[in-house]
Amino acid sequence: EPEVTQTPSHQVTQMGQEVILRCVPISNHLYFYWYRQILGQKVEFLVSFYNNEISEKSEIFDDQFSVERPDGSNFTLKIRSTKLEDSAMYFCASSERDHEQYFGPGTRLTVT
Amino acid sequence: QKEVEQNSGPLSVPEGAIASLNCTYSDRGSQSFFWYRQYSGKSPELIMSIYSNGDKEDGRFTAQLNKASQYVSLLIRDSQPSDSATYLCAVNTGFQKLVFGTGTRLLVSP
Numbered sequence: 001e002p003e004v005t006q007t008p009s010h011q012v013t014q015m016g017q018e019v020i021l022r023c024v025p026i027s028n029h030l031y032f033y034w035y036r037q038i039l040g041q042k043v044e045f046l047v048s049f050y051n052n053e054i055s056e057k058s059e060i061f062d063d064q065f066s067v068e069r070p071d072g073s074n075f076t077l078k079i080r081s082t083k084l085e086d087s088a089m090y091f092c093a094s095s096e097r098d099h100e101q102y103f104g105p106g107t108r109l110t111v112t
Numbered sequence: 113q114k115e116v117e118q119n120s121g122p123l124s125v126p127e128g129a130i131a132s133l134n135c136t137y138s139d140r141g142s143q144s145f146f147w148y149r150q151y152s153g154k155s156p157e158l159i160m161s162i163y164s165n166g167d168k169e170d171g172r173f174t175a176q177l178n179k180a181s182q183y184v185s186l187l188i189r190d191s192q193p194s195d196s197a198t199y200l201c202a203v204n205t206g207f208q209k210l211v212f213g214t215g216t217r218l219l220v221s222p
Contacts, residue, residue: 031208033208033210035210041214042200042212042213042214042215043156043200043202043210043212044212045209045210045211048207048208048209050208055207055208056207056208056209058209089155091155091156095208099144099161099204100146100158100161101146101158101210102158103148103155103156103157103158104155105154105155106154106155
């Protein structure tokens with residue numbers, strides 16, 4: 001069964017450093033998403049991406065964040081200058097249409 | 113602010129019983145509704161989607177939607193210890209964005 005994959009599973013970085021989280025969505029899916037979940041809190045929407053552009057972004061997704069689909073398979077989330085409060089699980093999701101979203105296993109980001 | 117509310121639980125049921133999980137949402141214009149299961153330390157796993165009023169059954173799971181009352185529920189029949197997890201209600205408020213509730217923790221005891 002096709003699934004969303006994410007790398008790395010765990011990323012440790014120092015405050016102020018740039019990180020890139022990588023995702024490979026399900027191959028025939030057209031919509032891509034990033035969510036995050038701070039430990040013990042709810043899953044929060046960050047951004048949706050369709051047809052090579054951002055469809056919607058949340059207030060969390062400020063200028064420090066960017067997304068890119070550098071080739072036909074990868075979808076990346078970049079955080080330019082990480083802060084302690086960026087520590088969270090980051091989930092990539094994809095959907096065939098604007099309906100069921102399937103989540104990857106997540107990347108645990110720890111900012112020290 | 114578009115909200116999705118769930119009782120955090122835990123909801124404790126014995127093995128073989130029916131577990132009933134509830135969710136309310138604030139955005140009356142919401143069109144699609146989802147239940148995800150999340151085991152501790154894992155990612156959300158989609159288990160049910162529902163788009164119109166009424167019931168939708170899939171195996172041991174039944175999702176119920178009442179748009180007039182802005183209410184979604186999930187019934188799990190013949191609950192198993194392996195069903196013990198946090199169940200997340202998610203609402204698509206439009207523009208491809210899912211708003212999640214905080215989740216209800218379900219404990220199924222053998």
